[in-house]
Amino acid sequence: MHPRLPFRRAARACCLFTGAVLAAASFALMAGAQQSPPTDLVFKNATVMTASHGTIEHGAVWVHAGKIAGVGATVDAPATATVVDATGLWLTPGIIDPHSHSALDGDVNEATSPVTPSMHMIDAFDNRDKALYQALAGGVTTELLLHGSANMIGGQAVVIKNKFGLDRDAMLFPNAHGSIKFASGENPKRLYGSRDQLPSTRMGNFEVMRMAFEDAKAYMATWDAYNAKVAKGDKDAAAPKRDLKLEALADVLRGKLYVQIHCYRADEFLTEEAIAKEYGYKIRAFHHALEMYKVADKIAADQTAIATFADWWGYKDEAWDAIPWNAVMSMRKGVKVALKSDSNDHIRRLNQEAGKMVHYGGATEDEAIRMVTLNPAWIIGVDDHTGSIDVGKDADLVLWNRDPLSTYARAQKVYIDGDLFFDSSLPGLGTTHFSGVMHDAGGFGSDDEGDGQ
Amino acid sequence: MKKFLLIALLLVAAPAWLNAADAPKKVIAITGGRLLTVSHGIIENGVLVIADGKIAAVGEAGKVNLPAGAEIVDAHGLTVYPGLIDPESNFGLTEISADENSNDLAEPSDEIMPHMHVADAFHAETELIPVARLNGITNAVVAPATNDSIAGQDIFIQMYGADRDHMILGRDVALAMNYGADQRRRGGRGKSEYPSTRMGLITQLRQTFLDVQDYEARRDAAAKKDDKSFKRDLKLEALIPYLKGERPVVIGVYEAYDVEVIMGLAQEFHLKVILNHVTHSQEILDKIAVWKVPVIVGSIYDFPLANERYDAVFTLPAELAKRGVKIAISSADAGGPASSHSARNLPYAAGFAVAYGLPYDEALKAITLNVAEMFGFGDTLGSLDVGKTANLVLANGDPLDVRTDVKQVYIQGVAVPMVSRQTKLRDEYSK
Numbered sequence: 099m100h101p102r103l104p105f106r107r108a109a110r111a112c113c114l115f116t117g118a119v120l121a122a123a124s125f126a127l128m129a130g131a132q133q134s135p136p137t138d139l140v141f142k143n144a145t146v147m148t149a150s151h152g153t154i155e156h157g158a159v160w161v162h163a164g165k166i167a168g169v170g171a172t173v174d175a176p177a178t179a180t181v182v183d184a185t186g187l188w189l190t191p192g193i194i195d196p197h198s199h200s201a202l203d204g205d206v207n208e209a210t211s212p213v214t215p216s217m218h219m220i221d222a223f224d225n226r227d228k229a230l231y232q233a234l235a236g237g238v239t240t241e242l243l244l245h246g247s248a249n250m251i252g253g254q255a256v257v258i259k260n261k262f263g264l265d266r267d268a269m270l271f272p273n274a275h276g277s278i279k280f281a282s283g284e285n286p287k288r289l290y291g292s293r294d295q296l297p298s299t300r301m302g303n304f305e306v307m308r309m310a311f312e313d314a315k316a317y318m319a320t321w322d323a324y325n326a327k328v329a330k331g332d333k334d335a336a337a338p339k340r341d342l343k344l345e346a347l348a349d350v351l352r353g354k355l356y357v358q359i360h361c362y363r364a365d366e367f368l369t370e371e372a373i374a375k376e377y378g379y380k381i382r383a384f385h386h387a388l389e390m391y392k393v394a395d396k397i398a399a400d401q402t403a404i405a406t407f408a409d410w411w412g413y414k415d416e417a418w419d420a421i422p423w424n425a426v427m428s429m430r431k432g433v434k435v436a437l438k439s440d441s442n443d444h445i446r447r448l449n450q451e452a453g454k455m456v457h458y459g460g461a462t463e464d465e466a467i468r469m470v471t472l473n474p475a476w477i478i479g480v481d482d483h484t485g486s487i488d489v490g491k492d493a494d495l496v497l498w499n500r501d502p503l504s505t506y507a508r509a510q511k512v513y514i515d516g517d518l519f520f521d522s523s524l525p526g527l528g529t530t531h532f533s534g535v536m537h538d539a540g541g542f543g544s545d546d547e548g549d550g551q
Numbered sequence: 552m553k554k555f556l557l558i559a560l561l562l563v564a565a566p567a568w569l570n571a572a573d574a575p576k577k578v579i580a581i582t583g584g585r586l587l588t589v590s591h592g593i594i595e596n597g598v599l600v601i602a603d604g605k606i607a608a609v610g611e612a613g614k615v616n617l618p619a620g621a622e623i624v625d626a627h628g629l630t631v632y633p634g635l636i637d638p639e640s641n642f643g644l645t646e647i648s649a650d651e652n653s654n655d656l657a658e659p660s661d662e663i664m665p666h667m668h669v670a671d672a673f674h675a676e677t678e679l680i681p682v683a684r685l686n687g688i689t690n691a692v693v694a695p696a697t698n699d700s701i702a703g704q705d706i707f708i709q710m711y712g713a714d715r716d717h718m719i720l721g722r723d724v725a726l727a728m729n730y731g732a733d734q735r736r737r738g739g740r741g742k743s744e745y746p747s748t749r750m751g752l753i754t755q756l757r758q759t760f761l762d763v764q765d766y767e768a769r770r771d772a773a774a775k776k777d778d779k780s781f782k783r784d785l786k787l788e789a790l791i792p793y794l795k796g797e798r799p800v801v802i803g804v805y806e807a808y809d810v811e812v813i814m815g816l817a818q819e820f821h822l823k824v825i826l827n828h829v830t831h832s833q834e835i836l837d838k839i840a841v842w843k844v845p846v847i848v849g850s851i852y853d854f855p856l857a858n859e860r861y862d863a864v865f866t867l868p869a870e871l872a873k874r875g876v877k878i879a880i881s882s883a884d885a886g887g888p889a890s891s892h893s894a895r896n897l898p899y900a901a902g903f904a905v906a907y908g909l910p911y912d913e914a915l916k917a918i919t920l921n922v923a924e925m926f927g928f929g930d931t932l933g934s935l936d937v938g939k940t941a942n943l944v945l946a947n948g949d950p951l952d953v954r955t956d957v958k959q960v961y962i963q964g965v966a967v968p969m970v971s972r973q974t975k976l977r978d979e980y981s982k
Contacts, residue, residue: 231855408896410892411892412892414647421976427977450953501728503953505951506952
């Protein structure tokens, strides 16, 4: 369990500020919000960090109808294009967080059973949470909102585009691949052990998973038998009952869901991979993965990525061997590495967490920026659409005042699908599509939220 | 096998700790570096001489005599700056946050616990100190956690030394106080134990301070009469130097309305205040300037309220400094799940304040000289000046940038081994 930061819950009678902020916000709304984005948009003279093919000094990016239409020293944009002079500025893909629990109003863990695969995080998504706004101001354009880590098999994630101010459905990432959250280690055994339930040990943890998959296999066999009867023309065949939990587990075994596993220890990565092989699914990524540096060569062979912290350690036993060189050491062994927040705080400055990788292990700037853009996009399964500045991808872009890997960088403008959603130069909030009142779920936005501990 | 190797490494490392106990007599000259003196600007091609663990000379190359026999450290391409000082940490009071047996953070049995001495719990051999030291932190204030209205008395430490006595530079250097919603914990509002509200907390504090004044008078009267039967009250006695304004009281408080209330009480009893946090006090910054109290501002990462601009807290260090307030920046919550595990991020918190308008010089002062001055070590620490303790850092770039790598840390003139439990794990698994 993370010790809580003494961050203050903000559900309180508001201060003198609110009136002024609201007035400023409505001004901003009038200034820019209701216009539709230009069909053609060109960024000129930027330092373009593409994340896929290096950095282009004095580069240009052309956006057409929300997609990237050109990138290079020059681009063939029409003369009618709206030009953004980015002299002295940096342009990167939007920052992508592959591990967030923001905007769920605290409903992170359905901590009533260690196996809850039919929970869907979309049902808890609150699109007006202030954490989304604060992340947007930090350049975050895509998030994977995950179930917490209380359960060995948690719920199914929702992928959002951070179009803060639009309605809920407009914020969902279109046609994103499904993901399901698994967990392991201290959290499930601590929680259920404290209730005198299974699991209370790591032995129990893993056996709970295996038993769940045996249930799913039996369920699938029942359906297979029924379908076979129907195929043979048996009109009297009785359909088995649909069971949402077993359906979801069957989807894991059918490979329909990316498996995202909260896991810290080297031995547990190996056990998880062995169970995945035994039951025939693949693990998309280990999350936290603080001991990956110990077994990275083995996990690289399984093509499982990691979503890790830059430098967190020591907050619990299974984080005791964490080292800040983990990400780069694992990357050098062939593991695809992303950095993630698991926090409403760090999500606001993932670019700096990437910058630390230059310090801890000597990542190149190209490798570092990829850890918060293209690599998390792969973990989520949206790398065909976003995560790098390449022709044909969504125009999810951030304009920075400084090298985004430095401490001093501020996101100045954030575009999603070619549309401007945040502009720090605007008075008030700097939002272009938001009006009204934000919600505040309080808390730190971490894995353990609401697990009753 | 690997475990055995690690244990072996630890055993080998142990004598280095012991050797560090005595500040070396040897003379070291660090040449060619970019010196950020903090007190008198930047010297681009500088020379700094260390002798007897102190800074013996600082100046431009060519203008400083290199003592005969000095060990020359070539610092060309490196930036040299005073060791960073963390104004609020819990080093040595915790090891693994979730493991309660390793925590000695606060004594929550009562709100008023001034007789808790951090020095009694400080675990000098904690693994957290080398980890933070590797990023250039050489000194720190260690304070109890924030559960209590009066949580205890802080220590001021040096981040290297043979043992506790060598590392604690000052015992009971400040009183740790807190005020706000978090301290009304006696079950909170609607529960049966006093104090359950902020009215209760303030009244309890005021009565305590009156009790101290009364106790002091009775104690002095008993001393005059040589009355041996007078029983010392350690709790009340602990507060006497603070009520006399002899030592600072660090008050952790967040909201503007709470700041105003606790400052009223502090002024009533003439406390020497250092404000801590004030992250939701934007509307009274001018008042804070008028009070002329120093402020440990932050965490800069504290969240703005809903519908507040995203940078409402990011800009706070700049806004305070602009008003002439002496500020410090602490590692408490400096970017991680548990404060002092993440203390190595202290310089980045200061750098982030620069991103949002704090002048660079002020940011560096906020984690060096200003902290030393607030806690009574301004004469010996916090800048590259002749006569000060030779606590300094050599890094390959700007100390406030996340990309910068610290190459060497000196404490009391000793080149500290750049080793932590984490570097040992790194090296072991890099073979």
